[in-house]
Amino acid sequence: MPSRRTFLQSSLLAAGAAALPRGFAQIRASGAKVVSTWDFGVPANQAAWAVLGKGGSAIDAVEAGARWAETGQCNSTVGRCGYPDRDGHVTLDASIMKGDGSCGAVAAIEGIDHPISVARKVMEKTPHVLLVAEGAQQFAVSEGFKVQDLRTPEAEKAWKAWLKTSKYQPEINVERRSLPGNSENHDTIGMLALDKEGRMAGACTTSGMAWKMRGRVGDSPIIGAGLYVDDEVGGATASGVGEEMIRNAASFLVVELMRQGRSPADACREAIERVVHKRPAASKELQVCFLAMNKDGQVGAFALHKGFVYAVCDASKQDALLPSQSIYTTDRT
Numbered sequence: 419m420p421s422r423r424t425f426l427q428s429s430l431l432a433a434g435a436a437a438l439p440r441g442f443a444q445i446r447a448s449g450a451k452v453v454s455t456w457d458f459g460v461p462a463n464q465a466a467w468a469v470l471g472k473g474g475s476a477i478d479a480v481e482a483g484a485r486w487a488e489t490g491q492c493n494s495t496v497g498r499c500g501y502p503d504r505d506g507h508v509t510l511d512a513s514i515m516k517g518d519g520s521c522g523a524v525a526a527i528e529g530i531d532h533p534i535s536v537a538r539k540v541m542e543k544t545p546h547v548l549l550v551a552e553g554a555q556q557f558a559v560s561e562g563f564k565v566q567d568l569r570t571p572e573a574e575k576a577w578k579a580w581l582k583t584s585k586y587q588p589e590i591n592v593e594r595r596s597l598p599g600n601s602e603n604h605d606t607i608g609m610l611a612l613d614k615e616g617r618m619a620g621a622c623t624t625s626g627m628a629w630k631m632r633g634r635v636g637d638s639p640i641i642g643a644g645l646y647v648d649d650e651v652g653g654a655t656a657s658g659v660g661e662e663m664i665r666n667a668a669s670f671l672v673v674e675l676m677r678q679g680r681s682p683a684d685a686c687r688e689a690i691e692r693v694v695h696k697r698p699a700a701s702k703e704l705q706v707c708f709l710a711m712n713k714d715g716q717v718g719a720f721a722l723h724k725g726f727v728y729a730v731c732d733a734s735k736q737d738a739l740l741p742s743q744s745i746y747t748t749d750r751t
């Protein structure tokens with residue numbers, strides 16, 4: 419039997435919640451959590467957890483995690499060590515989004531090693547959502563970012579080797595750890611975080627498809643394609659051949675499916691089925707992967723092909739790496 423005092427308290431809370439602005443009533447007591455794509459998601463999550471675990475905000479956490487992926491490692495698919503386009507230019511794409519709908523992005527930016535932080539500045543300091551190419555770089559410089567040569571000797575070597583055949587063929591991603599020296603030409607970090615206040619945020623950053631045409635922009639900086647977050651529902655992010663995500667407004671689709679009551683895993687699966695339904699033949703040859711987390715911290719993923727892994731980090735465990743289910747299950751490694 420509740421005492422009069424607790425009854426009054428809960429009545430007041432209920433009345434207060436009804437009067438709160440939309441979104442505020444979503445604040446929950448669930449634990450903080452961060453998830454991200456691929457095996458490099460484990461250390462990236464840990465960089466995000468350094469913020470989240472101390473009670474920091476989801477947006478600060480995803481920026482910290484994505485920044486780690488951009489420069490804390492040297493891999494051919496994100497940030498400083500990204501492989502160039504077919505003309506030898508390293509061009510980077512990134513987006514960031516808060517669950518209240520604020521977002522910012524940069525596409526085809528050159529010479530800036532933390533595009534995710536430029537995306538955040540676009541969100542916070544401009545009336546725009548997306549800046550591209552020279553304009554994005556000019557804005558970054560005005561915000562104090564330094565222009566540097568991002569093409570590493572390793573990337574240069576790989577590009578010169580590729581020039582011998584100049585064959586552009588996106589390959590199916592597999593778990594990178596299982597393939598040292600593999601020849602796949604894409605991977606991206608997509609990260610979603612839930613903080614202890616129940617706020618969500620996401621970040622997505624990539625050098626895009628290696629050997630892409632000059633000017634090609636993928637899904638990662640396109641809000642709704644490579645990333646979408648809504649505090650009322652949850653968030654989704656993507657990795658793989660971005661043209662498929664753009665065609666299907668895929669991360670938005672995953673979030674809208676969760677809004678209709680699907681679990682994160684079911685929503686990701688249905689979005690993958692949509693990709694297959696639209697282009698059945700093409701879907702056999704390319705990889706598409708979705709990762710989602712709902713506002714209650716439930717996590718799910720699904721991919722077209724075997725090999726996608728995702729990292730999950732919360733107070734109980736900071737280094738979980740889980741395999742995603744996929745439509746096609748043949749081992750292509």
Ligand code: SD4
Nearest residue numbers: 604605606626636658660
């Ligand atoms: C793109 N989606 O530029 C990115 C690349 C990627 O796994 O995610 N690769 O299309």
